[in-house]
Amino acid sequence: MTTRYNIKESEAKWRKAWVDQKCFEVKENADKEAYYVLAMLPYPSGRIHVGHVRNYSLSDVIARYRKAQGYNVLNPMGWDAFGLPAENAALERGAHPADWTYKNAAEMKEQLMSMGFAFDWSREIATCHPGYYKHEQKMFLDFLKNDLAYKKESTVNWDPVDNCVLANEQVVDGKGWRSGAPVEKRKLNQWFLKITDFAEDLLSGIKSLEGWPEKVRIMQENWIGKSQGLQFKWQVKGSDTEIDVYTTRPDTFFGASFIALAPDHPIAQKLASNKDGFDAFVKKANQMGTSEVDIEKAEKLGFDTGYKATHPLLPNKELPIYVANFILMDYGTGAIYGVPAHDQRDYDFAVKYNLPIQQVVETGEEIPSSSDGTIINSDFLNGLSVKDAKAEMIKRVEALGTGFGVTKYRLRDWGVSRQRYWGCPVPIIYCDDCGTVPVPENQLPVELPLDVTFDKPGNPLDHHPTWKQTTCPSCGKAATRETDTFDTFFESSWYQFRYCDPRNEKIGFEKAKSDYWAPIDQYIGGVEHAVLHLLYARFFTRALNKCGYTDIKEPFTALYTQGMVNHATYKDEAGNWLYPKDVMQSHNGAWVKVSDQSPVTQGRVIKMSKSKRNTIDPQDILDTYGSDAARLFILSDSPPDRDLEWTEAGLEGAWRYINRLYRMVVEANINISDHVSADPEDIKSIDKEMRSLTHQTIKAVGDDIEKFHMNKAVARIREFSNKIEEELDDLTPWVLSEAVERLIQLLAPFTPHLAEELWHSIGHLTLLADQPWPKYEETLFETGEVTIAVQVNGKMRATITYPKDADKATIEKIALSAENVIRFTEGQQIRKVIVIPDRIVNVVVG
RNA sequence: GCGGGUGUGGCGGAAUCGGUAGACGCGCCGGAUUCAAAAUCCGGUGUCGCAAGACGUGUCGGUUCGAGUCCGACCAUCCGUACCA
Numbered sequence: 001m002t003t004r005y006n007i008k009e010s011e012a013k014w015r016k017a018w019v020d021q022k023c024f025e026v027k028e029n030a031d032k033e034a035y036y037v038l039a040m041l042p043y044p045s046g047r048i049h050v051g052h053v054r055n056y057s058l059s060d061v062i063a064r065y066r067k068a069q070g071y072n073v074l075n076p077m078g079w080d081a082f083g084l085p086a087e088n089a090a091l092e093r094g095a096h097p098a099d100w101t102y103k104n105a106a107e108m109k110e111q112l113m114s115m116g117f118a119f120d121w122s123r124e125i126a127t128c129h130p131g132y133y134k135h136e137q138k139m140f141l142d143f144l145k146n147d148l149a150y151k152k153e154s155t156v157n158w159d160p161v162d163n164c165v166l167a168n169e170q171v172v173d174g175k176g177w178r179s180g181a182p183v184e185k186r187k188l189n190q191w192f193l194k195i196t197d198f199a200e201d202l203l204s205g206i207k208s209l210e211g212w213p214e215k216v217r218i219m220q221e222n223w224i225g226k227s228q229g230l231q232f233k234w235q236v237k238g239s240d241t242e243i244d245v246y247t248t249r250p251d252t253f254f255g256a257s258f259i260a261l262a263p264d265h266p267i268a269q270k271l272a273s274n275k276d277g278f279d280a281f282v283k284k285a286n287q288m289g290t291s292e293v294d295i296e297k298a299e300k301l302g303f304d305t306g307y308k309a310t311h312p313l314l315p316n317k318e319l320p321i322y323v324a325n326f327i328l329m330d331y332g333t334g335a336i337y338g339v340p341a342h343d344q345r346d347y348d349f350a351v352k353y354n355l356p357i358q359q360v361v362e363t364g365e366e367i368p369s370s371s372d373g374t375i376i377n378s379d380f381l382n383g384l385s386v387k388d389a390k391a392e393m394i395k396r397v398e399a400l401g402t403g404f405g406v407t408k409y410r411l412r413d414w415g416v417s418r419q420r421y422w423g424c425p426v427p428i429i430y431c432d433d434c435g436t437v438p439v440p441e442n443q444l445p446v447e448l449p450l451d452v453t454f455d456k457p458g459n460p461l462d463h464h465p466t467w468k469q470t471t472c473p474s475c476g477k478a479a480t481r482e483t484d485t486f487d488t489f490f491e492s493s494w495y496q497f498r499y500c501d502p503r504n505e506k507i508g509f510e511k512a513k514s515d516y517w518a519p520i521d522q523y524i525g526g527v528e529h530a531v532l533h534l535l536y537a538r539f540f541t542r543a544l545n546k547c548g549y550t551d552i553k554e555p556f557t558a559l560y561t562q563g564m565v566n567h568a569t570y571k572d573e574a575g576n577w578l579y580p581k582d583v584m585q586s587h588n589g590a591w592v593k594v595s596d597q598s599p600v601t602q603g604r605v606i607k608m609s610k611s612k613r614n615t616i617d618p619q620d621i622l623d624t625y626g627s628d629a630a631r632l633f634i635l636s637d638s639p640p641d642r643d644l645e646w647t648e649a650g651l652e653g654a655w656r657y658i659n660r661l662y663r664m665v666v667e668a669n670i671n672i673s674d675h676v677s678a679d680p681e682d683i684k685s686i687d688k689e690m691r692s693l694t695h696q697t698i699k700a701v702g703d704d705i706e707k708f709h710m711n712k713a714v715a716r717i718r719e720f721s722n723k724i725e726e727e728l729d730d731l732t733p734w735v736l737s738e739a740v741e742r743l744i745q746l747l748a749p750f751t752p753h754l755a756e757e758l759w760h761s762i763g764h765l766t767l768l769a770d771q772p773w774p775k776y777e778e779t780l781f782e783t784g785e786v787t788i789a790v791q792v793n794g795k796m797r798a799t800i801t802y803p804k805d806a807d808k809a810t811i812e813k814i815a816l817s818a819e820n821v822i823r824f825t826e827g828q829q830i831r832k833v834i835v836i837p838d839r840i841v842n843v844v845v846g
Numbered sequence: 847g848c849g850g851g852u853g854u855g856g857c858g859g860a861a862u863c864g865g866u867a868g869a870c871g872c873g874c875c876g877g878a879u880u881c882a883a884a885a886u887c888c889g890g891u892g893u894c895g896c897a898a899g900a901c902g903u904g905u906c907g908g909u910u911c912g913a914g915u916c917c918g919a920c921c922a923u924c925c926g927u928a929c930c931a
Contacts, residue, residue, distance in 0.1 A: 043931050084930065156929075167929040215850055219926075222849050292927045296847040326847095345847080411928090418929065488931070528925060530850080535928095563852095564924080607924085637858045637871070641851095643924075645858065649872055657871090660886090703862095711859070715870035722870090789866035794912040796866050834911055840865040844911050 005662035007626035011753040015116045023769045024063070024118040026074055028516045035071035036517045037062045038496060038556075040525030040533075041080045041127075044104040048111045050565040050608060050634070050646055051526070053618050056117050057631045058562060058640055058710070059524050061749040063118045065705050066521075068748070068773035074517050075118055076499040078125035079105045082133075083488045084167060086422045090454045097422040098450055101128055111619060115627045116753055118769070123502045127491035132498065133424040134445035135508035136490055141427060141438050142547040148194045151436070154330075154415055155290050158186035162457040165419045168291040185286040187264075190417035191426060191484065195539045199224055199409040202538055211522075211558025213641070216530045223531045225410025230394050231333065232403020234259060234309040236271070237318060243267055243309060246332035246408060249370075250397070251389035252339040254378035255360035257350060259309050260302065260324040262334040268323045272305040278323070285325040300349050301325045312402055313379070320355070330412055341367045361386060414536060416487045421452060421460040423485025431472035431479040440473045446481070459483055492533055493540035496520055496555050511550060520556045527561035527641075534559070560708050563643040565634075567614040569603035577613035580648070581620065605645050616646055628751035629655040635750055636714035657718070658754050661747070664725055665740055665758050672763040674737040686727055687735040691780050693723055694739045698776040701746045710750070717746055737762070745774045790815045791842040792824040800841070808835045815841040 018024065028034075039059035042052055056077075063075035079101075086097035105126060112119070125132055143149040157166040161179035165188070170177045195202075203224045206217045230250035233242040243259060261268040263285040272278040281303040288294055302322040311317035319337070326345065327336060340350035341359040347368035350357050360381075363373035375381040380396070381389045394405035417426065425446040427439035439446055449467045452460035461467060461483040472479035494508065500517045501509040525533075534556070541555040570578040572593060583591050583600045591600040608615045621630045633654035638644040683691075697720040704713035724731075724739050731739070741762060748755040748768055759768035787801045798818040802811060812835050815821060821843060828845040835841050 040931095045931090080931070165929070168927095169930045213851095219850050223926090223928085225849095290929085293847075296927085298847095415928080420929090487929070492931085526925090526931095527851080528931080531926065532928065533931080639859080642859090643852085647858080647872075650858070653872055656885090663886090712870085715860075718870055787866090791865080791912070794865095794910095799866065832911065834865095836865070839863095840912080842865080842911050 005659050005754075005757070007628070007658070007753075010757045011116065011626050011628065014753045014756040015113070017756070017767060018116070018118070018769055021767065021770075023767065024067075024073075024075065025120050025122050026072055028513060029072050030516075032070070032072035034074065034517050035066040035522075036074045036496075036520045037066065037522045038076065038499070038520045038524070040523070040529065041078050041492065041495060042108065043083060043085070044079045044081055044101055044108055044126075045085060046104045046107070048108050048115075048618050050567075050616050050618060052108075052112075053115065053630055054562055054565055054634050054640070054644065055524060055526070056112065056115065056119075057634050058560070058708070059522075060117045060631070060752075061635065061705060061710060062522055062524070064749040064752060064769070065702075065773065067118070067769075068745075068771060070772060073118075074123075074499065075120060076123040076125075076502075077112065077117075077119040077121065078123075078495065078499070078502075079108075079127060080488065080492055080495075081105065081126045081128035082423045082485075082491060084420070084422075087420060087454070090422075094454075096450070098128065101422075102126070111622075114622055115618075115630070118752075123499050125495065125498055125502050127424075127488075127495065128422070130445045130447050131505065133491070135498070136424055136486070136494065137427040137439070137444050137446060138441060139494065139508060139544065139547070139549075140486075141441065142549075143193060143543055144438055146543075146546050148197065148543050148546065149191060149416075150194065151189055151191055153187045154190050154192075155185050156188055156419075157290050158184045160184055164458050168289060171289045171291070171294075174287065174289060174294070182287055183289055185288070185290060188417075188419070190415050191428075192413040192415050193539070193543070195414045195536070196409060196411055198539055198542050199226070199411050201542060202411075202535065203409075205538065205554055208554060209556075209559070212556075213559065213561055216527070216534070216559060216561060219530045220535055223411065223535065227408055227410070228390075229406060229408060230390075230397060230403055231406045232312065232397050234312065234319075234337070236267075236321065237308045237310055239271075239307065241267055241270065243321070243335050244333040245335045245337050246406070247337060249339065249342065249390070250393035251375060251378075251381065251384075251386045252342050252360050253313065253393050254381065255339040255341050255358045256311065256319060256337040257340055257356045257358060258338045258346075258353075259319050259321045260327050260336050260338055260349070261305075261321065262327040262329040263323055263325060264329050265323070265327075265334045267335070268305070271307050271321065272303065272323055275303075275305065278303060281323065281325075288325065295326055295328070298325065300345065300352070302349060302353055304353070312397070312400065322349075322353070324349070331410070332408060342370050344368050344370075414487075414489075414539070416490055417484040418487055419459045419462075419483075420485055421448070421454075423488060424448075424490060425461070426482040426484050426486060428482035429470055429472060429479045430482065431475060431477060433477060434472050434474045434479075437472055437474050437479070443473070448485075461485070489533055489536045490540075493537045494544065496523075496537070497544070497550065508549065514550055514552070518550070519552050519554060520558075522558045522560065523556040524560045524562065527563070530561065560641070562640050563638070564607050565644050565646055566605045567608050567616060567646045568605045569612050569614045570600050571603060572600055573598060577611075579613045580616060607643075608646070621651065625651060625655045626658075626753070628658055628754050632658065632714065632751050635710040637711060639711050640708055658751060661721060661743075662754065662758065664721070664728070665744070666761055668728055668736070668740070670737050670740045670762050672737060672741060674733040676734075678734040678738075683732050683735060684730075686730050687732050688780075689783070690723070690727060690731055690735055690739055692783060693720060694742050695776040695778070695780045698742055698746065698774050699778075702773065705749065713746075714750060717743070717750070720746075742774050744768070745771065786838050788838060789840055790818055790821050791840065792821060793844060793846065794842060797821050797824050804838075806837070808837060811835050811837060811841060816843065 037059050039055045063073050067073040081101050086101050089095045089100045090097050157171050159166050159176035159179050161181040171183050227248045229248040231246045263282045288298055302324045305321045307321045308318040338346035340347040340357040360378045361373040362376050363369040363371040372386050375384045375389045397403040427446045429437045431437055468481040497509045497514045500514040537555050544550050570583045582594050584594050591602050633651045697716055700716045701713045744755050744758045756768045786804050789796050790798045798820040800814050802814050812833050825845050830845050832844040
């Protein structure tokens, strides 16, 4: 008779037990060390996808492992509930964003719960709930008071047909995604947070983030982009105008051949607004998205103002002043000088407009080259290195009094205004007499009205009949509300603190509680958040610091970035994308449609996306294979930081393994009562080997989990269980039962339901989820012998085995007498023998 | 364009430090069991070769007794690029 594991019944039983016994609900407890593991909160898009399963399987392993180690583990979950997709759903199918969002969240919660993740659901949050965003409105007011928020003009993508602002992703090939109209740039007055106040602190703080991947630290460093440069004035010939120019390459000063201004630079307007063709040029420059990619990849165009600037150090040299579409008012001073010989972009520009190209750095490469070298053709800088020339140039210009050395950052202030409905209202009132007035704290939250319509383009808040009409808190006269809402990165910048005190109605979070849990010991999420979200959250924490909310400076002590989940794509004969569940392999291996057996072509393996229909619904997996199989597969094959290819075959493999383990343990009839006969002195050599493996595996799996090598941990566990299975009949019962009990404990973070089932099947009465992590004894690792390879001229020729602690001479002797080594050294002179004990022997002959 | 990552059998991957390349798994091949199949179990499986052996970690070059690992150049691909989240 075959023993069968009833996955559905068993998994449901243990999930219920964990919930009933509130296994994963936690409170502050001064006697226990806190461990805060956090997976990035999901956007409630509808149903969970495999990427979520991957993310939360990882946090679950960590949560269960740390709990077993004795920590008080906080592992919360919630919803990043504001954002564009809800408004798109409203436009496309008339669903109200609030209904749509809450319904999605409820559905996803049910799915996540059926995965058995060890979340503390009592702390669930939804960022679109007034009880949540009320506090961030208060934070914004505190930022205002502390001079961390201000208003200024900035550029947005404008759709002239739909009369609305477009997100960068809504601009497709320079056109609005819905209207198809060419996008225009438009200036709006918007709210900004002063992240640049913390540029230096955010930069230097990166050094302390030792638990972060190096790649993310480098990306943030580059994003902040600290540069030392020179800012100085150029005189416009025949005018009293001076142009402020910033450069990071003052060493190439003598190679300058033109000046370029941003199209919206005030001086550009002043010099060129009456010139023929300028308006057309500016118009064309404005017909480009605001994204950096668009700007950088667009054809570089210039408009010659006809004016010249006098070179400050070469009175006879005059440089033409251009207006150029690739110069941004937001960067530096909105004006540059071009050095074609040492910058690709300047070079292209100079060639196009026939401007002089003067090499001033001998780099040993063809121009244009921005490499290091020695300065030439540059008067007093000649012979200097690039570094020294920069310093010398700054010194000279400072002496002249026309400029100064200055540190600048690429980082720009964070624009938080969005002209959208489904976001947190900015708590500001505009009064004709009093100007910009913050909403008084006792009037918070400024709630989003739910009775809005989406029949007109633009922001529903703006055309709501009454919502924006209010009275001025300061003078009492009629006034209007700010109709912009916050960027959704606002919500995700502080939620890690809210989880510490999620139901507090008075304040965002109590300091004592956040001090107990925060900062986050392990944060886990996609690498696509490497810069923006993570940098904003780091800034926000500093801003909260300044406003007295917390003393914590860095919110995330350790970070792990997981890879994407990919899947093969399928197309039918007509070229339509097909879902994986609608295709199958026929007996000859060819892919066909399930419905009518018509041929299907398999395409590339790419990121799961609805448009390519290469998605897997985790619900189908749960229904067929259960939660453990899904988790085990997703954790076992690929290292978590790399992309994962989801395959049905891999999933089935995991499922088979689960059944096999169940059979092995149940059929072997193992019971913990066997432990009573334990006598370590009186055991066979196979028992010693098994104990050695058992204890080595405990160590290895723990080490692997801590390094996020989940795939290796699973491989270790499989090797371990393979060995147990192999020796099942030959092991002394207590050694076998020790091995099996440890195996079950090691499985717990990966396949918690199965582990719980087996734990009880061997005689335990309490939940495995509450048990401590097993200990190992290093003294049991020893086997007494060492096997290493012997090379001849670097090629592997033999392996030798010798007693541990043999000396070099002995090892050399054994190596040289190995049969195959003799064969390859015979008749040749042995020039050298390299012996690295316990690692390798290399015999060099010839 | 710029910044960052990745590249190893048919496939996912392993290889603490520069020291036996391919652990573990998927797939495939052969066998057992079965009336048959599924499931399960046993054996094999980098390529070429009867074998000895030769070759082999994206490409090209370098350092070393020894390179998947270090250095240089390149190619491919993915992520981000400030209003997707």
